[in-house]
Amino acid sequence: MSAETYLQEKQQYNDLNFTDFLNKVTEEDVLQVLTKNRISRMDFLRLLSPAAQKHLEDMAQRSRRDTIRNFGYTMQLFTPMYIADYCDNLCVYCGFNHNNKISRRCLTMDEIAKEAENITQTGLRNILVLTGESQKYSPVDYILEAVEVLRKYFDSVAIEVYSFSEKDYIRAADTGVDGMTMFQECYDKDIYETLHPGGPKADYEYRLDAPERACRAGIRNVNIGALLGLNEWHEEAFFTGVHADYLQHKYKDTEIAVSTPRMRPCSAGYAPRSIVNDIELVQYITALRIFLPRAGITLSTREKPRMRDHLVKMGITKISGGVTVAVGGHTKGEDDGQFEISDQRSVPQMAQMLYAQGYQPVYKDWQTLI
Amino acid sequence: MTVSENDYLEIGGKILTSRFFIGTGKFADNKKMPEVIHAGKASVVTVALRRADLKSTEENILDHIPQDVVLMPNTSGARTAEEAIRIAHLSKAMGCGSWIKIEVISDNRYLLPDNQETLKATEILAAEGFTVLPYISPELMDAKRLVDAGAAAVMPFAAPIGSNRGLRTKELVQILIDEIDAPIIVDAGIGRPSEAAECMEMGAAAVLVNTAVATAGSPVKMAEAFSQAIIAGRTAFLAGTGRILAAGASSASSPLTGFLRREEV
Numbered sequence: 001m002s003a004e005t006y007l008q009e010k011q012q013y014n015d016l017n018f019t020d021f022l023n024k025v026t027e028e029d030v031l032q033v034l035t036k037n038r039i040s041r042m043d044f045l046r047l048l049s050p051a052a053q054k055h056l057e058d059m060a061q062r063s064r065r066d067t068i069r070n071f072g073y074t075m076q077l078f079t080p081m082y083i084a085d086y087c088d089n090l091c092v093y094c095g096f097n098h099n100n101k102i103s104r105r106c107l108t109m110d111e112i113a114k115e116a117e118n119i120t121q122t123g124l125r126n127i128l129v130l131t132g133e134s135q136k137y138s139p140v141d142y143i144l145e146a147v148e149v150l151r152k153y154f155d156s157v158a159i160e161v162y163s164f165s166e167k168d169y170i171r172a173a174d175t176g177v178d179g180m181t182m183f184q185e186c187y188d189k190d191i192y193e194t195l196h197p198g199g200p201k202a203d204y205e206y207r208l209d210a211p212e213r214a215c216r217a218g219i220r221n222v223n224i225g226a227l228l229g230l231n232e233w234h235e236e237a238f239f240t241g242v243h244a245d246y247l248q249h250k251y252k253d254t255e256i257a258v259s260t261p262r263m264r265p266c267s268a269g270y271a272p273r274s275i276v277n278d279i280e281l282v283q284y285i286t287a288l289r290i291f292l293p294r295a296g297i298t299l300s301t302r303e304k305p306r307m308r309d310h311l312v313k314m315g316i317t318k319i320s321g322g323v324t325v326a327v328g329g330h331t332k333g334e335d336d337g338q339f340e341i342s343d344q345r346s347v348p349q350m351a352q353m354l355y356a357q358g359y360q361p362v363y364k365d366w367q368t369l370i
Numbered sequence: 371m372t373v374s375e376n377d378y379l380e381i382g383g384k385i386l387t388s389r390f391f392i393g394t395g396k397f398a399d400n401k402k403m404p405e406v407i408h409a410g411k412a413s414v415v416t417v418a419l420r421r422a423d424l425k426s427t428e429e430n431i432l433d434h435i436p437q438d439v440v441l442m443p444n445t446s447g448a449r450t451a452e453e454a455i456r457i458a459h460l461s462k463a464m465g466c467g468s469w470i471k472i473e474v475i476s477d478n479r480y481l482l483p484d485n486q487e488t489l490k491a492t493e494i495l496a497a498e499g500f501t502v503l504p505y506i507s508p509e510l511m512d513a514k515r516l517v518d519a520g521a522a523a524v525m526p527f528a529a530p531i532g533s534n535r536g537l538r539t540k541e542l543v544q545i546l547i548d549e550i551d552a553p554i555i556v557d558a559g560i561g562r563p564s565e566a567a568e569c570m571e572m573g574a575a576a577v578l579v580n581t582a583v584a585t586a587g588s589p590v591k592m593a594e595a596f597s598q599a600i601i602a603g604r605t606a607f608l609a610g611t612g613r614i615l616a617a618g619a620s621s622a623s624s625p626l627t628g629f630l631r632r633e634e635v
Contacts, residue, residue, distance in 0.1 A: 068585050070532045072396020123426055155423075220449075253449045253476035294479055358398045364423045366447055369456045 007208055009246050010187070010239060018045075018235050025049035034058055039291055044241050047287035048234050056283060063286035063315040066293045075354050076296075076318040076362045077347060080128045080160070081115055082327045083107045083146055087132030089199030091185075093230065093263065093270035095339055096132045098199060105327040106137045109149050115330040116153035122322055122347035125364035126156040128181065133162035133200060140168045144175045151176045155367040158221065162200065163210040169217030176368045179221035180214045181298075182207070183259065186230040187239035191273075195230055211243070215251035220366070222247060222254050223298060228281070229263030229272030237284045241291050248295065257296030257318065260285055264302050264340050278307060282314060289315035301325075301341040305353075308343055312357055321350030377608060379575055381553060382469060382501030382522045384440055386413040389570065390600050391442070391555060393580025395421060396532075397589065400434045406583060407436055410593030415439045416471050416578065418446035419461050432466070442503065444471035451490035458495050470495060471525065472504040481531040485512040489519060496520025505557055508542035510549060517552045524552055525578065528569065529559025532581045536565040540572075547573040563592075563599030570603025 003009035022045070030052045033043040046052065047059060084106040087096040095102065107115070119127060127150055131138040143161055150157050158179030164172065169180070186192040189204050196202045211222045224243055226236040240258060248256045262281060263272040276284075281303075288297060299308060299316045301323040308319065323341050324330060345353070351361040379386045392412035397403055407415055415435050422443075423430045435441055443461040448454035451474060458470045472495070474487040488504045489512065496502045501522045506512055508526035516524055526543050529535035537543065538559065547554045553575030560566050566577045579596055586592035 068396075069534060069581060072581065072584050073398035074396060123429060125423055125425070220447075248479055252478060255478050294481070355399065360398055360400055361429070362421065363426065363429050364421060366420050367457075367460065369453055 003246070005205075005209055006212060006243055006246050007205055010242070013239075013242075018232075018238070021045065022049040022234055025051045027051050027054055030055050031058075034062060034290075041238075041242055041245065041291075044287055044291035045234075045238050047290060048237055048283065052287070053279060053283055056279065056286070059286040059290065060282065060314050063289040064313055066289055067315050067317065070293055071317050073359050074362050075312060075316070075359045076126075076365050077124060077321050077350060077354075078126055078128055078158075078298075078318060079119060079122070079124055079320055079322045079330075079347065080130050080325065081112075081119065081150075081330060082130045082325060083112055083115075084131040084134065084138040084142070085327045086134035086137035087199070088135070089133050089201040090197050091199075091201060092195050092197070093227070093272075104132075104137075106142075107146075107328055109145060111328060111331070112146050112149050113153070115328065116150055118330045119322070120153050123351075123363045124322075124347060125154055126158070126366070127154045128158045128160055128179075130160045131162070140164060140171070144172060144177075147172070147175050147177055151368060155364050157368070158223075163207050164213065166213040166217055169214045169219060173218045174370065176370050177219060178366055178368055179223065180211070180219050181223040181225075181259065182210045182214070183225040183227055183261070184208055184240075184243070185227045187226055187236055187243075188231045191231045211247060212251075215247055215254045220255060221257060221296070222251075223257040223259055223296070225259035225261055225298075227261050227263060228276040228284075229274060232274050233276045233280060233284070237287070241288055244288075244292055244295055248292065255296060256292075257298055258288055258292075259298040259300060260288070261300050261302050264342065281307075282311070285311060285315045301343045302339065304342045305345060309353060309357065312354065312359060319350065319354075321345060321347040377604070379553060381503070386440065386576075387411070388413040388597065388600070389576035389604055390414075390597055391416065391557070391576055391578035392583060392593070393578060394418070394431060394435075394584075395446075396581055396584035398584075400429070400431050402589070403434045404436050406589045406593045407439060409590045410583070410597045412593070412597075413439060414442050414469075414576075414578075416442040416444045416580075417466075419443045419457050419464075419466070420447045422464060422466070424464055432464075440469060441467050442469045442471050443467075444505075445473050445491075446475075448472075448474050448491075449476045450474065451487040451494070454487070454491040455494055458491070458500060462500075468499060469501045469503070472502060483507055483527070485509060488512075489515055492516050492521050493519040496522075503555065508539045508546055510542075510545055513546050513550045513554075517550055521552060523555050523575065524550055525555045525557040527558035528556050528565065531558045533559050534561030534582055535559055536561055537568055540568075543569070543574070544572055563595040566596055567599040567603035567606070570600055571606045573607050576600075 025046045156178045160181035226240045296317045298318040354361045388411045390412045391414040443466045445454040445457040474484045505525045513524045529538040555576040556569040556574045557578040
């Protein structure tokens with residue numbers, strides 16, 4: 001692999017007809033893939049085929065085995081902290097869309113400290129900070145100031161904000177940011193452009209390159225994902241997995257993780273273009289695990305408790321708890337959030353569920369060294 | 371438990387009660403670790419400092435390590451010598467003693483160690499007085515440099531971490547055992563007690579196991595099994611069965627050197 005960017009890497013699949021390929025996969029092909037120790041990218045795609053669904057239990061068993069071997073009976077816990085929801089973007093599916101008439105906030109450093117204090121009571125020693133994209137209300141300086149405050153409360157701080165320049169990712173790493181999450185949302189450029197008609201996020205390539213800029217900047221954990229529901233899912237799942245593979249191969253010292261968010265209704269009133277059902281989600285997660293045995297897989301609160309409890313055993317390595325998707329939600333409770341969550345359980349309740357399933361909840365998995 | 375009164379392993383001035391080192395961090399419940407550690411009569415327990423949380427009253431992994439074993443914090447998560455050194459310093463500041471297992475891994479796909487960075491960290495930490503046990507890819511000259519730099523033992527992997535694939539690096543590990551003047555502790559990749567026994571038969575000083583015990587159906591039983599296998603392998607090594615000439619070498623029907631005897635007659 002010698003591509004300079006993921007965009008270049010991705011171009012080799014421009015002529016691939018996904019529907020044709022997927023429909024031609026036989027059960028025999030799937031069984032053959034499952035006998036291999038390491039599988040190729042096209043094998044990964046075979047595991048996303050309709051034929052593979054007939055061997056979903058085999059995939060789940062293999063996924064569970066690989067996950068336990070690599071990560072043990074442990075599950076990392078995390079919670080998001082929304083600190084600002086002003087946004088210049090026009091993402092048609094997002095509650096923070098610039099044109100949405102919601103009351104917006106931007107927390108002060110004192111308010112951020114208060115939120116942090118509340119979250120540390122749960123035992124969590126890591127935090128994921130989120131903002132909308134607003135150079136006026138949440139510029140890089142504001143986010144990094146917040147990181148400095150949060151470092152007093154947490155051993156590890158990650159950000160899920162807008163795309164930074166490489167220079168700003170280096171500043172973030174120097175400030176103590178250990179992780180970054182950046183969802184491409186949709187890997188199909190044409191559809192991406194219709195879904196993101198305005199604001200800085202409309203630049204498909206700049207966003208696609210963001211995880212790589214973070215890797216180059218030395219951020220330890222880089223978490224990517226497609227928002228399932230925005231496009232036909234097989235293609236999105238494939239390009240997410242290949243993106244993770246590309247980054248893992250090229251930036252060996254970065255821990256690459258993948259999230260598998262599925263669209264929920266939100267206040268923007270957007271109806272998902274394609275529905276990913278439960279079977280397909282399990283297929284995606286287990287195929288990802290078999291393809292990338294060492295990659296983290298993160299499960300969000302968009303899923304319902306029953307689904308989350310089962311998925312814990314099938315490849316997930318990191319799960320959220322005590323979630324609020326509203327700014328200041330850890331202090332003041334819910335408001336208009338970015339999307340609706342489906343699992344209201346607190347961190348202690350999640351820990352209890354994990355113990356009941358035979359998993360050790362991990363509240364701390366890293367300590368910033370700067 | 372040692373094999374005999376005269377056969378003990380001493381590292382960093384400590385006489386160890388067994389040749390079984392055990393890893394943590396993959397157990398379903400940290401509270402069950404003491405039972406596993408005791409069942410396996412493990413003498414050294416390694417803990418990832420990244421997971422230690424002195425602020426927590428409930429979930430600090432260090433609270434579950436029995437007092438009668440040697441605590442060996444490790445630098446898991448370090449990508450460079452500098453990070454490993456910082457973690458070692460943190461470990462000391464947290465009161466975790468002077469032992470440190472250096473793990474420098476800048477490959478997240480297979481978790482293979484970076485010998486060069488490991489050597490840099492070893493040089494500095496050994497000079498500072500740490501008892502340093504570096505985790506390495508089995509390579510003779512690197513092992514030699516590590517010992518020259520002050521490593522108290524050398525820990526080559528049998529196979530990649532968590533792979534349970536057994537002693538894939540057998541030839542290289544045997545060379546280290548034969549040539550390095552320090553204990554060789556086989557670490558990572560051991561999936562079965564029989565493989566641990568094999569390491570010990572070859573002359574390894576000890577074996578470190580994590581995944582194979584933590585993910586067993588019964589970690590307690592599996593720890594016991596490893597304990598027995600390690601003792602059996604060590605006993606076999608001391609009994610002198612560790613080296614067996616290749617089959618056929620000593621029983622050729624037409625010996626090449628037979629003429630020497632004929633001439634003598």
